[in-house]
Amino acid sequence: MNNHKLRIAALAAGTALVVAGCAALTSSHDAERDAVALMKKDFHSRGQATLDRLDQDEVQKACTRYAETGKLPEGEAQHLQQAQLATVKYPADGDYLGDWKAGEKIAQTGKGKQWNEKPTAKAGGNCYACHQLAKHELSYGTIGPSLYHFGRTRGYGVDMQKYVYAKVYNPQAFTACSSMPRFGYHGILTEQQIKDVVALLLDPKSPVNQ
Ligand code: HEC
Known part of the structure; x- marks a missing residue:
């Protein structure tokens, strides 16, 4: 050339x-x-993996816009958290504490929202994948803070129970753009299952508090 x-x-x-x-x-x-x-x-809907997962809601759109920093501007974060808190459906009987033994199984189960699961099968919470929960665990993830001794350090009162219920129902109500799944909001866990994991964290007899 x-x-x-x-x-x-x-x-x-x-x-x-x-x-x-x-x-x-x-x-x-x-x-x-x-x-x-x-x-x-x-992509085709199959089992519990459905096409609605491709439609972003207000939270996902806002958090995608600020994905690089992972943080929303203060005003926007507060607005979003308030709107998400309003989505929390508290138990009609006003009782937040279930059975910690059932809660432990839910926390250690990673099933749910996958194509090879029947739409009617109950999901788990997969909490152990992100949080330490008890001393006897052989392995756990560290994306979220350790929840070991959660009740012992934060208190067992009804206000704390209500907070944990709402936090598990919709983590975005307290921390905009949290990477924790919205278990109640997305219908991953039932009301009873959420009560059971609340008990796991807040029943003094639970291994979390030993
Ligand atoms: C994909 C990771 C992930 C999973 C799964 C997960 N979490 Fe979290 N969780 C986090 C992260 C990250 C935080 C810290 C940010 C925040 O507060 O949202 C957190 C925060 C929390 C807090 C607030 C702690 C505090 O100091 O107030 C509680 C309570 C909690 N998680 C409970 C649970 C329970 C119970 C489950 C299972 C039903 C669960 N988490 C599943 C990632 C996760």
Whole structure:
């Protein structure tokens, strides 16, 4: 290739880059829409993995917008937390404490929301994947804070019970963009199951508090 041809080739490559760059700037919204459309076309509802998981709600949209920092501006975070707190359905009988033994099984079970599970099968809470819960556990995740001795250090009162119920029902009500799943809001755990994990954290007899 002579010099002249080289220069033309370089110019063409440069122009292509600029065009590609502009396209990326102007059409990120279109690209997102196209990606979701593609996933909806290729992904089929099966078992407990359903297509509604592809539609972002207000929380997911806001948290995606600030995904790089993982933090919303203060005002927006407060607004979002208030709106999410209003979604919490507290038990009609006003009782937040279930059975810690049932709660322990739920906390140590990672089943739920997967394609190979029957839509009617009960899910687990998978809490151990992110939290330490008891001394005897062989393994646990550390994405979330340790909950070992939670009741002992935070208290066993009814206000604390109500807080843990609401936190498990919808963590976004207290921490915008938390990575903890919204167990009640998304119908992953039933009211009774949430009461049982509340007991796991707040019953003085539970291994969490030994
Ligand atoms: C995918 C990871 C993940 C899973 C699964 C998870 N959590 Fe969390 N959890 C977190 C993170 C991260 C935080 C800290 C941020 C926040 O407060 O939301 C947290 C915070 C909490 C808190 C608040 C602690 C405090 O000091 O007030 C409680 C209570 C809690 N989790 C209970 C549970 C229970 C019970 C389960 C199971 C039903 C569970 N979590 C499942 C990630 C998780």
